[in-house]
Amino acid sequence: MSPAPLLEVADLTIRFGGLAAIDGLSFTAAPGAITAVIGPNGAGKTTLFNCITGFYRPHAGRLLLRHPDGAEWRLERMRDHAIAGRARVGRTFQNIRLFPRMTVLENLIVAQHRVLMRASLFSLAGLLGLGRYRRAERAALDLARAWLDRTGLLAHAETEAGALPYGLQRRLEIARAMCTRPVLLCLDEPAAGLNPHESADLNLLLRRIRDEEGIGLLLIEHDMSVVMGISDRVVVLDHGSLIAEGSPAEIRGNPAVIRAYLGEPEADDTAAGARP
């Protein structure tokens, strides 16, 4: 029997003026799996992420997140900080949003400010006096170093984030999101701007996160070498609606998806790395 879905999107709708950017969308994402969301420009992919992470409030529909302990969170009713902190939804952005003048390590510590603030009991006395705060601070450093190690960034810990090469900044964004201990990680075009070698490394990293952390990953991506290489399931949007859902192989051969997005393969097309 397959496990209960990690995320259930049901009849989701959001409009901007007369335009339904998401129009009655329903699908599920499983725990311990990579679900890719693909579709042409303007299909509604980023808007979907903005609804899941509380940046937009949908006009209708349900966003149900189920934690491994069975706790259920109705994301469409929650504020963005509670979605990140309590429902534990992590996110990376299409345009990198690091603190460029802070070091790589500092970026990962700042990502854990909620845990640290709680340990300080939100007071100066807490910050100065409590063993509880010191322990939390040590744990935050340990977690940051562990993710720097796993993302291959340990040697850059003291480098300013803005001085890192682009591909490493992308990895740092993922490390930063993982430091918030998400149960669902939403990645908005993580392969954008990467060369084929960096894309292959990204595939390995995301697979390891799935397999070793057991969390769900929701991935918006135009790079088909990433989508077809690592996704367990692919959801295809067009004009805010679902046009197909299935395994990468099913999606690759789906006539509606070929028409709306993928296009007919060329005779010598390897499909690898091509942005449709």
Ligand SMILES: Nc1ncnc2c1ncn2[C@@H]1O[C@H](COP(=O)(O)OP(=O)(O)OP(=O)(O)O)[C@@H](O)[C@H]1O
């Ligand atoms: N804040 C907004 N105000 C008005 N229209 C918006 C807003 N956000 C998104 N839209 C519109 O909603 C539609 C879906 O946009 P969205 O950015 O979600 O598409 P997308 O699939 O992520 O595209 P891309 O692949 O280009 O990133 C587009 O027509 C876009 O112009």
